[in-house]
Amino acid sequence: MDIIDQVARVMEWEKDKIWFSTRFNYSIFSSVAAPGTSQHLSMIALDVTQFADKRVRTILNKHGWFQTIIDDTPHFTYLGRKEKDLPKYGLRPDTKDGFTFWIPNFDR
Numbered sequence: 001m002d003i004i005d006q007v008a009r010v011m012e013w014e015k016d017k018i019w020f021s022t023r024f025n026y027s028i029f030s031s032v033a034a035p036g037t038s039q040h041l042s043m044i045a046l047d048v049t050q051f052a053d054k055r056v057r058t059i060l061n062k063h064g065w066f067q068t069i070i071d072d073t074p075h076f077t078y079l080g081r082k083e084k085d086l087p088k089y090g091l092r093p094d095t096k097d098g099f100t101f102w103i104p105n106f107d108r
């Protein structure tokens with residue numbers, strides 16, 4: 001099934017409250033990329049078990065990897081820039097639970 005049909009099929013099932021999120025209690029599109037669109041598939045993201053360790057985050061940040069998805073703390077996206085330069089690329093920091101996430105700088 002091609003990607004467009006996969007997304008349409010999932011949306012049809014979710015209309016009937018057949019959910020596919022991690023706990024099967026809400027839409028998969030609220031927490032996970034649509035099939036075929038994950039940053040992981042493009043190899044610009046990785047999930048880090050040691051995300052809570054400040055030393056690990058510092059090393060990743062130094063090499064251009066940043067947390068970018070609020071509520072997905074293990075997820076790091078390769079932005080390839082120094083942290084001080086991220087605002088120049090349309091990102092702003094948002095802090096939650098002591099973690100800094102770099103997110104697009106537009107109103108939510």
Ligand SMILES: [Zn+2]
Nearest residue numbers: 045046047075
């Ligand atoms: Zn991830």
